Amino acid sequence: MTRTLNQILHNHGFVQGLSETHIARLLSLASEVTFEEDQVILFEGELSAAFYLVIAGSVAIELRAPRYAICVEALGPGKAFGWSALLDHQDTLFQVRARERTTVLCLNGVALKSLCRTDPDLGIEILQRTLQLVARRVKATEIRFAEMCGVRV
Numbered sequence: 001m002t003r004t005l006n007q008i009l010h011n012h013g014f015v016q017g018l019s020e021t022h023i024a025r026l027l028s029l030a031s032e033v034t035f036e037e038d039q040v041i042l043f044e045g046e047l048s049a050a051f052y053l054v055i056a057g058s059v060a061i062e063l064r065a066p067r068y069a070i071c072v073e074a075l076g077p078g079k080a081f082g083w084s085a086l087l088d089h090q091d092t093l094f095q096v097r098a099r100e101r102t103t104v105l106c107l108n109g110v111a112l113k114s115l116c117r118t119d120p121d122l123g124i125e126i127l128q129r130t131l132q133l134v135a136r137r138v139k140a141t142e143i144r145f146a147e148m149c150g151v152r153v
Contacts (some may be wrong), residue, residue, distance in 0.1 A: 005030060009105060012053050013078030014129055022122045029112055030105040035059075035098040042096040048085040050106045054078065057102030061137065062095040063144075070148075073140040074099060083130045085109030086116070094137070 009015060009027050018026075032055075035041055042048065044064045058076040062069040072094065075081060084090040086109060116123030146152075 005032060005105070008032075008055050009053070012055065012105070014053055014080040018122075018125060022119070022125065025115055025119065025122065026107065026112075029107045029115065032103060033106045034101065034103045037098055037100050039098045040095060041098060041104075042082060042092045042094070044093065044095040045091050048082055048087075048090060048092045049109050051080065051082040051085045051109055051112055052096075053080050053105040053107070055103050055105055058099045059102055060097045060099050061140070062097060063141070064095045069095060069097075070144060072144050073137065080129075080133055082109070083133050086113055086126070086130055088113075 006023075006027055009023055009030060015023055015026060030053075035057075041052070041059065044062075054075055054077050056077055058074055059081065060071045061073040061075065061081065062071050081096055082092075084092050112126070116126050
């Protein structure tokens, strides 16, 4: 049985608890995109243009240096990334790579920012949920660095 984008979005962890109206507004911005294994979705340092909701597969959130990449966190269905697209003139801080064939709902960052400004109730919800993403990313980075330094976590 094929699920519609509406059903997929309704079941996504990032939007759970939002009103039907808010989900419908987000759906109007969503397009389904598939990335192949090992494909880079976001490059560190580029201007972020979209916010992503993982619906199948998984991605690696990586810190990159010229000679290596360190996986900070792996995200699967129900998770989100690309929060820098919600900020004005913010470069992407992490590289994001598909760990396997991965399908996401892609929300245009400019349109999502505009929607959040014109619908303050939705904007507050998106802001709170995005801040939770950022906090989890900071914690995951802290844990990864502690592990690299030999600190037991």
